[in-house]
Amino acid sequence: MRREIIKMGVSHSSKPPVFDQNEEVNFDHFQILRAIGKGSFGKVCIVQKKDTKKMYAMKYMNKQKCIERNEVRNVLKELQIMQSLEHPYLVNLWFAFQDVEDMFMVVDLLLGGDLRYHLQQNVHFTETTVKLYISEIALALGYLRSKHIIHRDIKPDNILLDEDGHVHITDFNIAATIKEDTQMTSVAGTKPYMAPEMFQPCLEGHPGYSYAVDWWSLGITAYELLKGQRPYHIRSGMAVNDIIQLFHTVNVNYPSTWSAGMESLLRKLLMLEPQHRLSHLSDLQEFNYLSDINWDAVMLKKVIPGFMPNKGRLNCDPTFELEEMILESKPLHKKKKRLAKKLRENRRDSSPQSGQMQRRLESVQNEFRIFNREKLRTCQDQKEENDNIIDEKEKIEETEDGKNNNIVPPTYV
Incomplete structure (x- = not known):
């Protein structure tokens, strides 16, 4: 199933790219494979992280549409809540980042459909x-x-x-x-x-x-x-x-x-x-x-469910892919060219309405909290490893200390 999805994406070199460890995760770190769903102001597509080859679902929400529909508060609140959660029976957040056009949330990929x-x-x-x-x-x-x-x-x-x-x-x-x-x-x-x-x-x-x-x-x-x-x-x-x-x-x-x-x-x-x-x-x-x-x-997910979703195909409406490629006015695969053009247009447009929207977009930019669970996991693993080393060291010191515990202390008059 996963192989079929990868085939649908753009072909890339088998050698994973190397990203700067200190660089924040962004849109360029993912390969877009296909669209699988949409909401009132957001869409969902399957992506693959280029360095780890792990697959996720990526929800992206247009900032301007969120502002026009007064949905920014809800999006930022959802982001804040999801950053605090991790559970086997939730769809967990892995990455959150933004560019000038969209807000992105990268979550667990679940191929069984809703x-x-x-x-x-x-x-x-x-x-x-x-x-x-x-x-x-x-x-x-x-x-x-x-x-x-x-x-x-x-x-x-x-x-x-x-x-x-x-x-x-x-x-x-x-x-x-x-x-x-x-x-x-x-x-x-x-x-x-x-x-x-x-x-x-x-x-x-x-x-x-x-x-x-x-x-x-x-x-x-x-x-x-x-x-x-x-x-x-x-x-x-x-x-x-x-x-x-x-x-x-x-x-x-x-x-x-x-x-x-x-x-x-x-x-x-x-x-x-x-x-x-x-x-x-x-x-x-x-x-x-x-x-x-x-x-x-x-x-622990050791009880086998009575219903198994079809593993031979994607369990969602196939028209989403068609809409993204043909009907979507701002498809993801043309984002880089579009953002460059938008930057040029913003420099020329100095109308009051444009200035007000720009200020609101900047406000969203400042309030949005980036997130990287992968990095958090790495830091946590390193901390546990360091804690284990310290524990082992303390045990060795206690053992060495204990060698002299049976010596009778001298008596002073």
Whole structure:
């Protein structure tokens, strides 16, 4: 699979280039292979780091579009959150850098596609498979809680599969850091997956919401994977009052083919009152239906998923590649020429509007935090190595000291 992707990219010399160790990672350090997805103001492509030959997914966001859509705060916040996280069931950030045109985030490459894609391909997820997904996502949510982070957008679109079929949570664009014993009141998320209490801050006098909203979204997602449709038919355009009424009038249907254990678990995840909902990792680990789960084995990815994504092809919409090459007005492979032309144009354009945009672009440039997990790992490994050398040295000194411990000290009168 990986070989096929490399073939799609531009051919390069087999000898890896040598980069300056002190140089910050930038766009030139990566070979662009193909486009695989897009969002409202960002796109995703597969890249290969030229020196290590490791493959990643690279998300790039146009600065000017982010400014025009008032999305800069969200991007910088997402970047800050992702720099503080690393977990087996998250899509982890490896590098973050920028140029005058775009902001770049280089993350784990997951070739198994997202769960929305597989639902659209009419994949039937068995109860055993969904049970493992729930366990893996629960470990990730438990970790996020330990970091005081609410994701706020758990849904099939934001759960990617790796090549072995394990799940990984992605897209921290609307995630929030929350202080202990406080509630959030801002309304954010995708309506069909949002917990009832997330709509209530719109009504006067409601206290807000906390970590339990992610566990509701997990329940909705698990239900949809099993049944192929969600338990509540909520549309994106529905009014808040209509949605709240829907929660209190609809009786959720649990098919008789589902086990009593799975039904019981989903009922607990989909409790309308957050204080009665399963919303801690420990709650889930103690739940009777999951008593046969070896949580240590799950954490180490030693439990084999029941569904394996197709390894023979890319599990995503193939039109992204076509759009990038034909329809995209600013394709990545023409970036160098475009930036040189833009620099010349900026020198000539001195209009007030241009000056205002330039100041805002400079503000983004200053606030953006570069990141290099590869370098952090190297520094950490060197520190551990140095610590081990010091420990060994101290042990040797203690042993040498101990040789004279049995000598009886002289007695003085």
